[in-house]
Amino acid sequence: MLTKDTGGPAMIPYCIVGGTRGTGMQIARQLVERGAPVRCIARDPVKARNLLPAGVDIRQGDVTDPASLRRAEFGECRAIFFAVDFTGGFGGRGFFKPARQIRTVTYEGLVNTVEAAREAAFTGRFMLLSGMGSELPSCTGRLLNAIKGNLQRNQRDRDAYLRNSGLDWSIGRGAVLTNGPGGQADIRITPPVHRLSMLCRVARPDFARALIVAADAPVASRKVFDVFNEPGIPPTDEALTAQLKHAGSGTPKYGC
Template structure:
């Protein structure tokens, strides 16, 4: 039995579905079972619980041999102690984590490194997944795209290898169900860098109508996003947009097939932009 936390989210939902498709027994820990039942495949065992209330996790751990864990940027040290009893823990961390430093350089790295440290200290077998940019981050453009044919942003020509949530899940499933991933920190990315300008074009192609990028500059973008982001997140987000990054190739190395392209992601999510 595998326990999935965050099973109603983009990545956790994919982990749940892919495990279920393999014929594995899957249990989803959720806050709202009725809402989760509408989203998850028939046959998934749905239990109510909360990562921030470790006492609610113990009942969900019966017969569990592996756990997929996501971090909601909260304190999860006590929860890790309970989840570690499974014997194998796969944690969705972040490429923002920097190894072998006294202090993490930003708030996202710090939040995930704290959980990584707790998992290491637990003594369980662990695997950390450290993806860079998520393709799902572009869902923030959905309102603009529904309203017209222009997407406004900053640093449109910088390219990042955005990763499809299905590929993060595919690596997670391998780490949960196969040996050879104990102690691994998998740095995950999409198969190739793609600029925001080309991301917008790919979404337009999926929708069947041309979309256009308009660069408004980082100061204006900061003014728009800071009020709706937790403290410190805007700095990390804008810093990421300002730099290009290479693909890592880890998805193909682990799964044996190339990662899904951004064009594939856009086609898979076209309904989200309509």
């Protein structure tokens, strides 16, 4: 479990690739609140400085530029969170951009980051933020594939590449993400068995929290898991770790 930085081994930074928006930004903020050292790889360091908490180590890097990733010094990091999504387009969500352009960022960007981590002899855990039910057909999935350029195919290919990389990894698959506050509901972590459905949602801060816990939990090593909210009391980190112990297998089903 993550403990407050005391100047010892905890000085090893957590690295976030894609930390200037969405869930990646939530991860950065929560890690800083926990007293952890944080490094963010950003295309625009000036923009990142204006968005991220004080004290975050910001390094310039672009997932489409392998040379810039090699300068990120991944080898000294405790965990890498790959939170890259395609921005621009309608509402900054990357909607209706060319499929080839989206794949260059979301899939090939993951490949470039994994290879940079391997070259740097990274020995921590590589945390991939993914989406629920990418291998299962659903109405919601078809809609997202239409407006985000074969989103689920890119997710499947990323998952497979990371799983075969030789790195230690965990893949957290979020339900439909909402921008509401976290800490208002139960957080459920289950085997990766759910289809994507608009009825199954998770607040970004809660998804971020589950991923942070998984980054340090030995039981989350080499596991794929679904994350979603249900009505109830927000769980402790210990309770989330207990759920991770049983994640990683199961039979696909509809919804939550």
